[in-house]
Amino acid sequence: MTEIRHWADVIAEDALNLHKNNIIATGITPSGHIHIGNMREVVTADAVYKALLKQAPDSETKFYYIADNYDPLRKVYPFLEESEYKEHVGKPLSEIPCPCGEHSSYSDHFLDPFLKSMNELGIHPEVLKIDELYKSGFFKDIIVLSLQKRDKIAQILHEASGRETDESWSPFNPVCEKCGKINSTIVNSFNADEYTVDYSCKCGYCGVASMIGGGKLTWRVEWPAKWALLGVTIEPFGKDHAASGGSYDTGIRIVREIFGKEPPIPVNYEWIMLGNKGAMSSSTGVVISIKDMLEVIPPEALRYLIIRTKPEKHIRFDPSVPLLNLVDEYERLRDKEDLTEYEKRIIDLSKSEGVEQSIIPFKQMVTIYQVARGDIDRIEKIANRSGFNESRKLTENLAENVKNWLERYAPPFAKFGVSDTIPVQAASLTDCQRAFLKSFADELLKHEEPSAEDVQKLIYETKDENSSIHKTMVEYFGKPINASAINPKDFFIAIYISLLGTPSGPKAGWFLTSFDVDFLVERFREAAEYKP
């Protein structure tokens, strides 16, 4: 069997066989909440980027994130105020007011949180906002070239995609000076020396627009233009662009035949499905934003989800119990001693560069958090007692994740509440259970800091007639108890009833060590006496 290699390393090697220096680009249109599916593109790119850096440390490697924020607003999305945004349909996203008023534009409203999330995931590309590129004149010469070769481009679009372009079609769409829209103008002529076009707009206005910030290339031309100008050698994109006759197909021909450059190596990736609700999609409303996601899942676990799966496979993302298992799987692998080369690589690529995260397992925090009832001081104390010594900030971050998970996605069986007072269910305890609780309390007092194993052992020792807990139990019970009639199960139930009011709970030994011994002793003694 040949050595197993990670997909990112394979892609990087392919790229290095073609180019010494590689430029990887990715980007999205910030027209709505940027969801976890979009993150796949960025994490995929980041993985390949890291692989390139590792395989060719002496090459020049770049990673661009391009925000397509000059695209027009296509419609009034369900999350927008109809009355307020109707007039903005057709305008470039960067020129539309922010929905919340706190960002400089509509596109920044969605882009800013995404950039923050990327940062939390340890992804640090060079961010390019395409409106700024247009406004700086970055595209001006390629716009002229595109206008000059308009007929040839139209022919390519027709041949490769079957798309018909009419007389008024232009590779460059000016922004109307009067109505601000970019999708309703027709180019009548252009001036290559002045970098301007004459246009007329459906709103009735006719004017002159600059190729420097006065409009944009149409998407199918803009994409190859970006490849040509930035020298992009690798680009991940979703299958919508990958379809035959899709924009990658036409892009290949345009970049070669019009711009005289080679297209990037494509990295096709599949979509992320949300539970059983289908594909994530901004337009159908099946969406969990990255921000929402990072509020419940530690960043490295989210990276892990994407890193461990080959790009062409679906990822089914379910924030309830499967999320718990996903995080658990990542943490186990992270903490494992003897990793295979492949596992090591997975962990390497999943690590968020420059971002530290808690070493406390998520599942354990789920219990700690609930025992401490969210009190961070107590959480920290319990964590310390369990042998986790890390900065409070890290513990706090994880506690915050767990809090949100419990509130939003946790199934009932994962939740419990430690009552302040004796649960009324304690009334149902049998005399034998009460005797056990009293003697159990006595035994706990004998230990300074009982370990989980100590506790577990104590409960089982009740069956041993020579054990001290058995003897005190008999004493409290008032008459001999036949060892074979003792069922530790009843005692577990007594413990859970006393603390939670339910007959079951987290693994007892470990659960109990999350409490102060004094509290337990008091509670068990109280429960033993409790009569409604």
Next chain:
RNA sequence: GGGCCCAUAGCUCAGUCAGGCAGAGCGACUGGCUUUUAACCAGUCGGCCUAGGGUUCAAAUCCCUAUGGGCCCGCCA
């Protein structure tokens, strides 16, 4: 109508590019305490690699075909 991707253990998936003994994690089961308790440790079980053909000394892997699933082609990755 045209095109893409996926199918391997109960579950999630590696392994397919470059053919060479069928793999991991989780779950389940057993033991660690004669007796489940959401932790931990050790071990065991578990597969006609979707089906049918072809190429080959040799196929999960390469080539056809079929079936099932997820999508794309009116710019949501």
